[in-house]
Amino acid sequence: MFFKIIASLCLLQSIQTFAKGQITGHGGKRHVVMFPAGLKPVTRAEILISSLQDTTVRMKSKFPGVDSVLQVQSDVGAVVSLSSEIVLDGNKREDKGIFIESDHPISVYGHSGDECCEGEGFLAIPVDFWGTEYDIATHINSTVAVVAVEDNTEVIAKGFWAGVLFESNYYANGDNITFILSAGQTAQLQTPLGYLLGTRLHSNKPIGVISGQYYASPSRSKYNQMIEFIPPASSIGKNFIVPPFFNTTYLTLHYYNMGEDNLVTTRGKNVNRSSKLQKRGGYMISAGASNPYYGFAEKPVILTATPYTISPFLLFVPSLDQYSNNYKFHTPTKQNLTHYIVLLVKSKDESGITIDGQKIYSKVESLDALLINDAIYLVISAEVSTGQHYVTHPDPNVTFGLILYGFDDTQSYAYPVGLRLPPFSVPVAA
Secondary structure (H helix, E strand, O other), X not given: OOOOOEEEEEXXXXXXXXXXXXXXXXXXXXXEEOOOOXXXXXXXXXXXXXXXXXXXXXXXXXXXXXXXXEEEEOOOEEEEEEOHHHOOOOOOEEOOOEEEEEXXXXXXXXXXXXXXOOEEEXXXXXXXXXXXXXXOOOOEEEEEEEEEOXXXXXXXXXXXXXXXXXXXXXXXXXXXXXXXXXXXXXXXXXXXXXXXXXOEEEEEEEEEEEEEEOOOOOOOOXXXXXXXXXXXXXXXXXXXXXXXXXXXXXXXXXXXOOOOOEEEXXXXXXXXXXXEEOOOOEEEEEEEOOOOEEEEEOOOOEEXXXXXXXXXXXXXXXXXXXXXXXXXXXXXXXXXXXXXXXXXXXXXXXXXXEEOOEEOOOOOOEOOOOOOOOEEEEEEEEEEOXXXXXXXXXXXXXXXXXXXXXXXXXXXXXXXXXOOOOOOOOOOOO
16 A cells, blocks of 8 residues: 655644544444435445444345345445445435444445446435534535435425425425425435525434535536535534645635625635625635635535536535544445545644554645644645545544545545534423
């Protein structure tokens, strides 16, 4: 195994992290996974599982052909290939949620696509970290998918759109869409050439939500689906590092505002921009893809990054308070994909981090720097082989971010390897 180490320096303000011992949002014993549809028919759908210790994993679904029991070994992980029929089909409810339960905490990822032009992946957030209110990270060619973990889950989509057809009913701008889901049932909303920007989902019980773009752009010769599993509104942060990306010259950053007016700022090489965001509004900027950027807001905001390539991906950018202490993950297995991790860490903590037991030394190339008060963050990119990897720091108080992305000649994918999230708690009635 080898690592191509490339680093950037980002001087950032110090951000308070979660208290020692809090459970991380990328490891759990209960997951529910779904696969939204893209523009082109999906021919591959796979679930990637990693665990810090050997464990039994049980997969169940109302959809036929999914139920199975796996013995996942900690040193290799597991890859489960599924029929493409598990992919959601149309703007409607279906019984296509996949329950994944384990004896010990596991990390779960999804990856789907075809053999030509479409592919995307996501981190599956464990059920314990779901919520009941979500803001949607999407604009044109919108896609939103919802899955329930309990029966009688009522979901209300409130927002703004250029017309949505759901289960043969047409909903105009400002109309609410209300539906009931049973355990494991999914619902999909897609608006090709339309948008769901500003939409908020409310539910009476916790739900899992994937949002993004049905396809990247009608003006390109390849149509990559761009989706991410997103945290609930209560877990969204305000401070972000956007890493550089290989194989592209520039990227677009999208800020998705939530329930209040906001001010967002992006700083980096040749970039120092601020913008006021109205309630439920959005903001987009373009910047060079070879530099890191620091994005921050006065109030919580969703930030995504999309590099401009022939087949772009969507990355949910983790906030600094969502960084974790260790990550075990398995890359997608499609042939010819080149995989990269991006590690985001304070310079004083970098020397203790290991990748598959190998240390990352401080002798790296500094590509850029951002000065925001006193803290220095390293942004380190490393090419990794197909398979399972483990990135960790021996001090449980040290947290760092980790992003995985990859591409070949026709498609790409990206997602945060893990998110440190607070567990869901039922609001106390006044």
